Amino acid sequence: MDITKQELCYIYVGNKHKQNSMYLFGTKVDRLEKKDIIRLIENQIQESKTLDYKKELNLQKDNDKKEFLYDVSAMYNTDGGCIIFGIEEEKDENDQNTGKPLQIVNLEVENFDKLSQQIEDILKNSTDPSITHIALKEIQFENGKILILGIPKGLGLPSMVTYKSSNKFYKRRNSGKFLVDTFELNQMFLQNQAIVEKIKNFRRERIEEVISLDTLPNLDTETSFFIHIIPNNFQEQVITDFTLYENDLKREMKPFSYSYNSGWNYMYNIDGYMTYSSSDNIRVISKYNQLFRNGTYEIYSSKIFAKGFHEQMGFDGPLLMDNTIFYIEEALKVLNKVDIDPPFYISFSFRNVKGKVMNRNSAYITPEFTKDNIDFPLINVSSYDANIKELLKPNFDILWQIFGYAKSPIL
Numbered sequence: 001m002d003i004t005k006q007e008l009c010y011i012y013v014g015n016k017h018k019q020n021s022m023y024l025f026g027t028k029v030d031r032l033e034k035k036d037i038i039r040l041i042e043n044q045i046q047e048s049k050t051l052d053y054k055k056e057l058n059l060q061k062d063n064d065k066k067e068f069l070y071d072v073s074a075m076y077n078t079d080g081g082c083i084i085f086g087i088e089e090e091k092d093e094n095d096q097n098t099g100k101p102l103q104i105v106n107l108e109v110e111n112f113d114k115l116s117q118q119i120e121d122i123l124k125n126s127t128d129p130s131i132t133h134i135a136l137k138e139i140q141f142e143n144g145k146i147l148i149l150g151i152p153k154g155l156g157l158p159s160m161v162t163y164k165s166s167n168k169f170y171k172r173r174n175s176g177k178f179l180v181d182t183f184e185l186n187q188m189f190l191q192n193q194a195i196v197e198k199i200k201n202f203r204r205e206r207i208e209e210v211i212s213l214d215t216l217p218n219l220d221t222e223t224s225f226f227i228h229i230i231p232n233n234f235q236e237q238v239i240t241d242f243t244l245y246e247n248d249l250k251r252e253m254k255p256f257s258y259s260y261n262s263g264w265n266y267m268y269n270i271d272g273y274m275t276y277s278s279s280d281n282i283r284v285i286s287k288y289n290q291l292f293r294n295g296t297y298e299i300y301s302s303k304i305f306a307k308g309f310h311e312q313m314g315f316d317g318p319l320l321m322d323n324t325i326f327y328i329e330e331a332l333k334v335l336n337k338v339d340i341d342p343p344f345y346i347s348f349s350f351r352n353v354k355g356k357v358m359n360r361n362s363a364y365i366t367p368e369f370t371k372d373n374i375d376f377p378l379i380n381v382s383s384y385d386a387n388i389k390e391l392l393k394p395n396f397d398i399l400w401q402i403f404g405y406a407k408s409p410i411l
Contacts (some may be wrong), residue, residue, distance in 0.1 A: 050081030155232030
């Protein structure tokens with residue numbers, strides 16, 4: 001069966017599909033097998049923006065490392081894709097590569113784990129923002145060994161190669177990489193700004209929808225706390241069959257709660273999959289987690305405020321901070337399990353909080369929220385290995401400053 005270029009990078013979910021930069025023939029890079037590579041060669045699949053063949057992998061000399069970084073960053077800054085090391089290309093009459101695979105050659109890899117770590121270190125330390133969340137797969141053939149490097153599509157800021165003060169941006173076309181000029185670099189930054197604005201709009205419109213009871217008519221909205229984890233490509237990602245992950249979702253999507261022993265229910269809905277629970281009235285939902293089909297994860301609670309001294313409604317600042325970090329980390333585990341690719345934008349928001357305080361158990365009159373609605377800045381999370389506590393510290397500092405403190409107690 002003949003395979004077209006467009007078929008190379010599709011992920012099939014249920015009976016839907018979408019383009020994805022770290023898949024070949026609907027299979028993720030780390031699950032590829034010998035037969036998938038043989039299909040490439042037998043069908044003469046030519047190089048493209050998302051596919052590149054390399055006969056060798058050299059990372060010893062400075063120039064070799066630079067070329068490797070240029071190749072990877074070019075894909076990252078374009079549409080993502082796969083680089084396959086250990087495949088020789090056909091030559092034309094002028095002895096130039098044609099971009100068509102000819103045969104597998106013996107790629108010398110003595111220690112795959114050591115090479116993987118070297119590649120990850122080079123990318124992390126020599127690109128800015130760092131290129132992370134790559135996929136690596138080694139496949140052994142009778143006549144040699146290949147290495148497949150899966151590269152995500154960069155949907156945040158474009159990544160610059162910084163090795164040995166290179167400070168260069170590359171993109172990729174079908175015939176290979178090219179150095180980005182000033183005009184195109186400006187367009188890349190503008191594209192990132194546009195993505196951030198779309199995410200802000202999505203967050204605002206979604207919160208308005210929830211507060212107006214358009215999604216859950218029996219939701220408690222007296223005071224509301226939201227956490228949003230939104231993938232940069234939230235407008236592109238589609239997941240339709242949550243039944244593939246149902247047991248994991250039921251178990252791991254615990255709604256936001258200060259009591260780790262509280263129970264919860266679950267249901268499918270128009271947006272995707274939800275877990276939820278109630279507090280005082282079993283007919284009123286007080287907290288939920290919503291996993292959207294586009295990969296967005298929303299956490300909601302109306303139960304972070306309680307009465308304290310002077311009959312003021314308030315919340316425990318350190319407890320809220322610790323739980324916010326914990327539930328974001330748990331949500332990221334779920335997103336990783338259902339194959340949602342980073343980067344993400346994370347934020348938290350308050351609604352209907354004017355007059356509420358933070359240190360509700362203080363015997364003294366303390367500062368209050370002066371606004372009903374507060375949206376904290378979006379924080380970019382580039383990989384699943386990111387330190388959530390460290391990344392969220394600026395937002396927690398802002399929260400503490402609302403109440404007159406210089407900074408939050410988070411270290």
